[in-house]
Amino acid sequence: xxxxxxxxxxxxxxxxxxxxxxxxxxxxxxxxxxxxxxxxxxxxxxxxxxxxxxxxxxxxxxxxxxxxxxxxxxxxxxxxxxxxxxxxxxxxxxxxxxxxxxxxxxxxxxxxxxxxxxxxxxxxxxxxxxxxxxxxxxxxxxxxxxxxxxxxxxxxxxxxxxxxxxxxxxxxxxxxxxxxxxxxxxxxxxxxxxxxxxxxxxxxxxxxxxxxxxxxxxxxxxxxxxxxxxxxxxxxxxxxxxxxxxxxxxxxxxxxxxxxxxxxxxxxxxxxxxxxxxxxxxxxxxxxxxxxxxxxxxxxxxxxxxxxxxxxxxxxxxxxxxxxxxxxxxxxxxxxxxxxxxxxxxxxxxxxxxxxxxxxxxxxxxxxxxxxxxxxxxxxxxxxxxxxxxxxxxxxxxxxxxxxx
Amino acid sequence: xxxxxxxxxxxxxxxxxxxxxxxxxxxxxxxxxxxxxxxxxxxxxxxxxxxxxxxxxxxxxxxxxxxxxxxxxxxxxxxxxxxxxxxxxxxxxxxxxxxxxxxxxxxxxxxxxxxxxxxxxxxxxxxxxxxxxxxxxxxxxxxxxxxxxxxxxxxxxxxxxxxxxxxxxxxxxxxxxxxxxxxxxxxxxxxxxxxxxxxxxxxxxxxxxxxxxxxxxxxxxxxxxxxxxxxxxxxxxxxxxxxxxxxxxxxxxxxxxxxxxxxxxxxxxxxxxxxxxxxxxxxxxxxxxxxxxxxxxxxxxxxxxx
Numbered sequence: 001x002x003x004x005x006x007x008x009x010x011x012x013x014x015x016x017x018x019x020x021x022x023x024x025x026x027x028x029x030x031x032x033x034x035x036x037x038x039x040x041x042x043x044x045x046x047x048x049x050x051x052x053x054x055x056x057x058x059x060x061x062x063x064x065x066x067x068x069x070x071x072x073x074x075x076x077x078x079x080x081x082x083x084x085x086x087x088x089x090x091x092x093x094x095x096x097x098x099x100x101x102x103x104x105x106x107x108x109x110x111x112x113x114x115x116x117x118x119x120x121x122x123x124x125x126x127x128x129x130x131x132x133x134x135x136x137x138x139x140x141x142x143x144x145x146x147x148x149x150x151x152x153x154x155x156x157x158x159x160x161x162x163x164x165x166x167x168x169x170x171x172x173x174x175x176x177x178x179x180x181x182x183x184x185x186x187x188x189x190x191x192x193x194x195x196x197x198x199x200x201x202x203x204x205x206x207x208x209x210x211x212x213x214x215x216x217x218x219x220x221x222x223x224x225x226x227x228x229x230x231x232x233x234x235x236x237x238x239x240x241x242x243x244x245x246x247x248x249x250x251x252x253x254x255x256x257x258x259x260x261x262x263x264x265x266x267x268x269x270x271x272x273x274x275x276x277x278x279x280x281x282x283x284x285x286x287x288x289x290x291x292x293x294x295x296x297x298x299x300x301x302x303x304x305x306x307x308x309x310x311x312x313x314x315x316x317x318x319x320x321x322x323x324x325x326x327x328x329x330x331x332x333x334x335x336x337x338x339x340x341x342x343x344x345x346x347x348x349x350x351x352x353x354x355x356x357x358x359x360x361x362x363x364x365x366x367x368x369x370x371x372x373x374x375x376x377x378x379x380x381x382x383x384x385x386x387x388x389x390x391x392x393x394x395x396x397x398x399x400x401x402x403x404x405x
Numbered sequence: 406x407x408x409x410x411x412x413x414x415x416x417x418x419x420x421x422x423x424x425x426x427x428x429x430x431x432x433x434x435x436x437x438x439x440x441x442x443x444x445x446x447x448x449x450x451x452x453x454x455x456x457x458x459x460x461x462x463x464x465x466x467x468x469x470x471x472x473x474x475x476x477x478x479x480x481x482x483x484x485x486x487x488x489x490x491x492x493x494x495x496x497x498x499x500x501x502x503x504x505x506x507x508x509x510x511x512x513x514x515x516x517x518x519x520x521x522x523x524x525x526x527x528x529x530x531x532x533x534x535x536x537x538x539x540x541x542x543x544x545x546x547x548x549x550x551x552x553x554x555x556x557x558x559x560x561x562x563x564x565x566x567x568x569x570x571x572x573x574x575x576x577x578x579x580x581x582x583x584x585x586x587x588x589x590x591x592x593x594x595x596x597x598x599x600x601x602x603x604x605x606x607x608x609x610x611x612x613x614x615x616x617x618x619x620x621x622x623x624x625x626x627x628x629x630x631x632x633x634x635x636x637x638x639x640x641x642x643x644x645x646x647x648x649x650x651x652x653x654x655x656x657x658x659x660x661x662x663x664x665x666x667x668x669x670x671x672x673x674x675x676x677x678x679x680x681x682x683x684x685x686x687x688x689x690x691x692x693x694x695x696x697x698x699x700x701x702x703x704x705x706x707x708x709x710x711x
Contacts, residue, residue, distance in 0.1 A: 019489075023456065024531040039531075189443070195687070197687055205681060205684075328522075334515070370526040371522075374522030374524070376519070378519035378523065382501075385508065
């Protein structure tokens with residue numbers, strides 16, 4: 001066993017050296033041996049670590065059949081506490097967060113919450129319905145640009161523009177969804193990728209409307225209206241959501257509403273239909289699920305949530321630009337869904353916080369962020385395809401299929 | 406320049422671009438044919454080939470070897486780039502595809518996508534964010550046919566691309582390994598029963614397909630004079646459009662598809678606003694997938710599905 005693993009390690013290291021040496025060594029015309037050795041040392045170090053973990057694990061005595069890992073036990077412990085306490089505690093902590101945090105931390109938290117909204121929306125399409133959407137960020141762009149244009153050209157307020165943006169986003173979702181209904185998983189992925197790029201290119205090239213790569217700026221912030229009694233009777237006062245804490249509370253409310261919405265959908269007839277389509281489309285159709293409509297609905301609803309996030313984003317920055325909506329952004333959102341666990345709401349919330357906040361903590365490693373995201377995606381799929389916090393329903397299914405095999 | 410020679414020039418350009426797309430599309434088609442999955446990392450493998458090309462070429466040029474032995478040095482450049490990417494392709498297969506061969510399609514796609522992001526950013530970190538310049542080896546001189554100018558570089562690249570496609574066609578249809586590949590593509594279980602080493606066959610497919618992509622990468626670098634870590638993305642979508650248009654899984658289809666996509670792009674850029682040329686390609690891709698997902702020469706969808 002040890003011999004075999006060591007042999008594997010040597011072979012892998014050899015191939016790594018072949019792959020790494022030219023790519024890393026020749027950034028310029030001269031060979032940079034130090035850089036190669038550093039990179040190799042890190043990568044082989046990871047392999048060795050992996051091997052050690054494997055060996056330690058294999059040396060451990062066999063588990064009793066009913067044994068549960070510590071994550072499982074922790075989960076059961078948490079579930080023993082009444083939901084009111086855990087959820088209430090979480091809501092309380094996150095609600096008072098801006099009081100204790102500085103502006104920078106609040107800003108990071110807002111970004112986290114935006115990505116959580118996006119992740120929850122994409123979760124409907126990828127997690128529940130099983131359709132791989134690689135152009136998801138386009139709906140975010142639709143939301144952002146709809147608000148920006150309606151506000152700049154027509155002077156509509158945020159609250160008036162929001163429903164229009166959502167409807168437009170959902171329509172775009174249907175337009176993208178419609179031709180892909182009969183397609184298989186991988187074609188679908190490429191088509192959504194193409195659609196996402198089309199929307200970005202249109203925003204980039206349609207100079208007269210979208211100001212091209214310069215972007216739009218000068219949008220009004222979202223505002224709250226409340227009655228006040230001034231001289232002359234009752235009046236409406238305006239509070240602009242401009243300061244970071246107020247923006248935080250705004251997106252916080254959006255996230256909570258999204259969570260409630262997605263949860264309700266997940267447990268509804270529609271949610272079960274989505275899962276049925278994900279598991280076996282033919283069987284779902286034969287059982288009377290109107291697959292066409294249900295799939296379109298998944299696209300439309302996913303797009304709707306992204307539009308809300310997009311409108312918020314545009315109102316927050318008071319600026320948009322097509323380069324905010326690159327393919328990489330779609331990948332980040334997808335990575336959140338994958339890491340958290342497809343179909344799992346708490347998983348996506350945790351993954352959103354981890355993936356967006358962690359790079360801020362490790363500032364020096366900022367440029368390695370996407371590298372890590374790619375690695376996380378592959379590794380998760382191989383080792384733990386159900387995600388960090390598996391959705392309860394998915395988990396039950398996995399256990400059952402394993403039992404059947 | 407009068408209209409007829411302008412159009413002729415565009416045709417020349419279209420054939421040139423088309424043969425590059427065709428080479429990349431072949432990589433997709435081969436991998437798809439055998440494991441029925443898109444190789445998302447193909448665009449990155451293509452870029453890696455271009456980078457190795459520039460590294461080797463710069464090295465050779467610093468000895469003055471390119472000037473003295475042009476053909477041999479081209480052999481070395483293409484050979485090393487293709488060999489490197491073949492190794493990388495096998496590594497990608499081993500890491501991202503092999504463990505997921507029996508799991509759901511979504512899992513395999515996501516894992517391949519992760520690999521693609523990983524490779525693209527790995528190249529960004531190792532080779533930098535900005536363009537890396539290819540040393541110019543071909544001059545501007547060429548032959549003049551009816552007013553259209555074909556540069557020596559274009560001739561060389563198109564001939565090489567065609568030679569590679571012919572070699573591939575011969576390999577797939579005339580050799581034992583090619584036969585094994587076709588058998589695996591048709592029915593993996595049956596092929597295994599008949600004693601074909603499936604792992605080996607898939608590995609070889611993941612060597613040849615990416616190696617062709619790498620050759621295309623070197624060609625792109627030679628022609629446009631620069632490589633960038635993210636150039637694989639746009640080529641990936643276009644080559645994929647070519648593979649779909651020709652009928653995925655079909656080798657001659659990929660060639661035809663490449664030429665058509667190249668033609669559409671070149672002529673659009675010549676006569677219509679060129680900023681929209683990528684939008685056109687994507688639209689063509691979506692239309693083909695919607696109207697005729699089996700492509701021009703592909704098997705019909707129902708047949709593939711069984």
